[in-house]
Amino acid sequence: MTESVLVVPGDGIGREVVPAAVEVLEAVVDLEFHEADAGDRVKRETGEALPAETYRRASEADATLFGAAGETAADVVLPLREAVGSFANVRPARAYPGVDALRPETDLVFVRENTEGVYAGIESEVADGVTTLTRVVTDEASRRIAEFGFDYAADNGYDDVTVAHKANVMRTTDGRFLDGVAAVAEERGADYEPALMDSLATDLVMRPGEHGVVICPNLAGDVLSDLAAGLVGGLGLLPSANVGAEGGLFEPVHGSAPDIAGEGVANPAATVLSAAMLLEHLGEASAAARVRTAVEGVLADGPRTPDLGGDASTAAVTEAILARL
Ligand code: NAI
Ligand code: MG
Secondary structure, three states, rough: OOOEEEEEOOOHHHHHHHHHHHHHHHHHHHOOOEEEOHHHHHHHHHHHOOOHHHHHHHHHHHHEEEEEEEOHHHHHHHHHHHHHHEEEEEEEEEEEOOOOOOOOEEEEEEEEEEEOEEHHHHHEEEEOEEEEOEEEHHHHHHHHHHHHHHHHHHHHHOOOEEEEEOOOOOOOHHHHHHHHHHHHHHHOOOOOOEEEEHHHHHHHHOOOHHHHHEEEEEHHHHHHHHHHEEEHOOOOOOOEEEEEOOEEEEEOOOOOOOOOOOOOOOOOOOHHHHHHHHHHHHHHHHHHHHHHHHHHHHHHHHOOOHHHOOOOOHHHHHHHHHHOO
C-alpha cells in the first residue's frame, strides 16, 4: 500500500523549502501526499494556529513533513510532535565536504527528549510581576530517551555518547534524568560521559570531534543543536526527526526566517535532509541514501544559496539535487 505523507509547509520559508523537498521525494519513491495548514497565516484567518483537522491528519499519517511556523511555532510544533506520538527529537549536525564550516570535524547527533522538561508548558503568573515555570522530569521519559539514544548510537556507528545535564543545580529533576540514563546504561553495558550542559557547550565548540551522540533534556537539546548548527555552516543544513511511536514528524531545525522569506533564496538542504529521514522512517533506506548523496554532492560542488556563500536560488539548488537523482 502506498504510504501517506502529510505535508504542512507553515509560514515564511517553510512555504519555499517544503515544496522543494516534496519534489525530491516524488522523484525517488511513490508516496501519497496530502497538504494541511498550520501557523501564523492560518491563525490570522481562523483564530487557530493548529486546526484540529491538521492535528488529526498528522496523527493518522504514516509520516508528516513540516516546514516552520512563525510566532505561533510553540502552538504548532509542540502539539504536532505529540500528535505523531514522538518522544525523541533526532538532530544530526554534520559538517559536509565543500561547506565552509567552523569545525569541519563535526559529526554530532543530538537525541533530545521531546515531551517534558521546561517545555511541558506549565507556566503561571503567581503574583503581579512574578512568574514561575514547572520542570517535569519522569523516570519513564528519562529511561525511554536513554534507550533510544544508546540504540541510535549502536545502530549508526557512534562510539561516543555524551549525556547533557545540570544535576549539580537541578538536583531533583536532572538527578532523576541521570539516574534513568545510568540504569539503562548499566542494563546494556553501554558507556557514556555525563557532561554539565554549560561546559559541554564550550567543549562542543572547541572539541566537537570528541563527541558523537549527545542525549539531552528538552531545552538543552534545543539550544545545543542550534549551537552545533553554527559549527557546520548554519541552520540551513540541520534536519530533524521527531520519532518514537509509529508516526513521525520531520522538519528542519530552523524557523520561518522572516528576514529572507519570499526572496526565493532559502537553503532547501535542511528540509530535503529531513525528507531523507522521513524516507528512512518509512523503511525506504536506499531512497534515503540516494537523497543524502545528491544533497552532499550539491553541497560539495554547488550551486549554493547565499547562507553558504553562494548566489543561487532555492529553485536552482533543488534542480541540482533533482539532476543528481
Ligand atoms: P530562524 O531559524 O527562522 O532564522 C535564524 C537565521 O537563520 C535567520 O537569519 C535566517 O535567515 C537563517 N536561516 C534559517 N533557515 C535558513 C535557511 N533554510 N536558509 C538560509 N538561511 C536560513 O530563527 P529565528 O529568526 O529565531 O525565528 C524566526 C521565526 O521562526 C520566529 O517567529 C520563531 O518563532 C520561528 N521559529 C519556528 C520554528 C519552528 O517552526 N520549528 C523553530 C525556530 C523558530
Ligand atoms: Mg529551536
